[in-house]
Amino acid sequence: MNDNTTPASGKVQIHDPFWSEYIRLVREVMVPYQWEALNDRVEGAEPSHAIRNFKIAAGREAGEFYGMVFQDSDVGKWLEAVAYLLETKRDSALEEIADGVIELLAEAQRDDGYVNTYFMLKEPGKEWTNLAECHELYCAGHLIEAATAYFRATGKRKLLDAVSRYADYIAAVFGAEPGKLQGYDGHQEIELALVKLFQVTGEEKYLELSRYFLDQRGQQPHYFEQEWKKRGRTLHFPQLSMVHDHLYSQSHLPVREQTTAEGHAVRLVYMCTAMADIALETKDAGLLEACRKLWDNIVNKRMYITGGIGSMEQGESFTADYDLPPDLAYAETCASVGLIFFARRMLELEHTSKYADVMERALYNTVISGMSLDGTKFFYVNPLEVYPEVLGKNKNYNHVKAVRQGWFTCACCPPNVARLIASLGDYIYSTSTEGDILYVELYIGGRTARIMNGISAVIEQISSYTSDGKVRLSVTPEQASEFTIALRMPDWCHEVQVSLNGQSRTHHAGNADGYIHLTRKWVSGDTLELQFAMPVTPMKGHPHIRQTFSKVALQRGPFVYCLEEADNGTRLYQLRLPQGNEYSLAEEAGFPEGIRTISVSGRRMLPEAGWGEELYSSGPPLKSREVQLKFIPYFAWANRGEGEMSVWIGEEQ
Incomplete structure (x- = not known):
């Protein structure tokens, strides 16, 4: 296969003075570095063993499982990042490596569709006995996300077919019907992944399975307590109380009744992302209202100024309204990635700029704080105040690091950053359901083609937004076409000069939705120039x-x-x-x-x-x-x- 730079239809080809370097780092440094880490070839870094676990499960090597119970998920997130990179620029060498990993995963998969190296190698026969702690459905979700992304990028079905078999097996195990397990995952992820599988395959059963897992959460009697008693009251993580602390896993109430952000921050925003997905796909007004309430509580009472969430190390969790200590902040990188997922889904449900404002805040601050400027070191935790002389001495700060690390025993954050930045083009624009409004969510330079009111239009953005607040948008429809371009008025900006083909106007606010709407019959050569005040x-x-x-x-x-x-x-x-x-x-x-x-x-x-x-x-x-x-x-x-x-x-x- 020859390398080329043709993006998939509707994808943004990013060319930006700030973000192009990050994407280059993901492509040339982070993804190769993480591949080495997954293969235990980074000197001085925590061993991963993730690829070797699959080799052992596939029968290619002898050995024992090593790592965290969710170690498989790192491979899924790495593959997903690779898929997004291939979607915007084909790379035969990288694709060959990914194809090899997919072949390995297919070899490790059981005949019934199940694939999880921890249980296959370390605790065979105990599958689905500890949903509260052992991340089986979480790992499955990350494989599904990788498969859907890889199919979209390459058209190859091998991994998609494998995860579809896995999802079918999960559907045979779980459900409200007699004889099935009436449980749900301890760490939400499968729910949003199943929606993606539905969107790619068109199979309604995957959407219904996602809805089942959401609806089952928080029902009484409490499933995690039941399975704990059934397996002899054993715990995998006794220090975390995952079974008995129902707030931790957002299983204290049915999801439609939850109004405050509780428990593990990553789990909460992954759950909210799936809730928004289901609300969008099924027009579920109850889920939408629950999403609004949880969003408002996070953003108005429990979020750091950097877009970090989760203020307590114990349980990596939310605490109380307005409890946001800078020095003790957990603010896990993954949690801000998840907050961006949630924000993006809320934009699809109701187009209000407040969602894009938070998306931008988390992206430009906590998410990219999670990686070093050279792309080889990472923060799991993102405090807002650090005094190195107390680190290692005061146990309250044991989670805080003054320098980024090469890798982690629990290495969820680096591949999460990689997959988000690799898919950044998906967050720049939105289109209204009717196809008559193009929303500019993020001011990031690049080029994309969109169908607006049935007419193909090329949008090119030249941006120095991060340095001086200047943005230039060129609009080139195939033929003259009327539609609206909606420009987000950032919450940090109180004045923007908007020039259309040289005619300038000052705006001090957007419409009620927070966007400046420009409706006209656009013709080739139309140009918008924006100057955001950046005091x-x-x-x-x-x-x-x-x-x-x-x-x-x-x-x-x-x-x-x-x-x-x-x-x-x-x-x-x-x-x-x-x-x-x-x-x-x-x-x-x-x-x-x-x-x-x-x-x-x-x-x-x-x-x-x-x-x-x-x-x-x-x-x-x-x-x-x-x-x-x-x-x-x-x-x-x-x-x-x-x-x-x-x-x-x-x-x-």
Whole structure:
């Protein structure tokens, strides 16, 4: 097969000064690096054994299962990322490797369709006996997602046929009918994957199975308790209380009755993604209303300014409204990826810019913070404040790292980042159901062809959005055609100049849906030019967030900023930002093209001279001196060695 750069129909070919480098990193660094990691060939990194587990299950090698009970899922996510890369640029060498992995998976699959290396190798005969903890349906879901993506990218059915057999087997095991298991997964994932399988195959049974798993969750008597007693009260993860803590797995109530974001953050947003999928496919008003309530609780009361979610290490979970400690934040990279999945589905249900605003916030901050600028190191946890001297000493911070890691025993985050960035083109535009409105969700440079009101139109976006807020859109329909282009007004922007073929107008807000709607008969050569105002903006947290009260965080465009020790010295907590000072911008060597740092005059509170050895003293009032503060984009922290970091800084009145 010859390599080419022809994207699949409707796909965006990204050419962007900021994002093209990330996509190159995924293609040339992350996916190859993760392939090496999956094969245990990265020196000094945690072994994966994921590929070897499949080789043993397929009978190609002798040995024992190694790794976490969900180790198979890393292979599924890696394959899915590969599929998205192949969808926009064919690569015969990469496709050959992926085909080899698919052949291996097919060899490992049992005759009845089941495939899970943990149970096949380590606990044969105990399949489906510990749904609360052991991730069988989760792993199945990631294989299904990979299969649907690979089929769309290549047209090859081998993996799609294999996962269809697996899904058919699952449908034979689970259901409300007598003789079937009336359970559901501990870690949601199968639900959203089954919707994708339905969309590719057209088989309604997969949609119904997804709906069954959602509807069964939270019903009484509690299934996880029942299966725990049935298997002799044994636990796989005794430290996590997955069986008895029903909030942890969002099984405390039926999904339609849940109104607050509880438990494990990744599980919650994966569940919400599936709920939105089913609401869209079946017009289920009850599920849609539940999605709205859960969305509002996450975004308005339980989300960090960086788009991170999950504020507690124990259970990787949500806690209470407005409990958002910067230094103890868990904010798992996967959780923000899942939040983006949820946001994208909500946009399809009801086109309101608030969903795209959160999608952008999570993407530009927490998600890409999860990988180093060279694509070889990763954060699982994304705190908003770090003091390295307490790490390894105070167990409350055991989850926090001051530098990114090469790999993890539980390596869910790196392949999740890879698959999201590889599929980034799917998040840039949306089209109305009637095909008469093209929504611009993200201002990322690239080219795509869309059918608008029955006419093919090429949309080309040239963007320097991340550096100076400028965007240029060229519209080239095959023939003159009337439709609407809806431009999202970002929540961080209060003014945008929109020029249509040289005629300029200033907008201070969008329509009620948050978009600027431009309806006309578009002809070849029509051009839109946008200039978003990008001031540096001090942001405050809600007054009920006790940890950030009287503090501010700087934001410019989609980026949240932070202080780092490399620029500002140690004891960042001593720094203060006066109100009303002038900000200056500069580029930083080694940072992505066009990314600006922020400098501003601030103050450092000075310890009293001659304090001595006293731990506490009445002492004189604090003095201060003027210092120059330097802020960098949050996503870029920890790329210049280990040191302190803080998003929030005390505000001086």
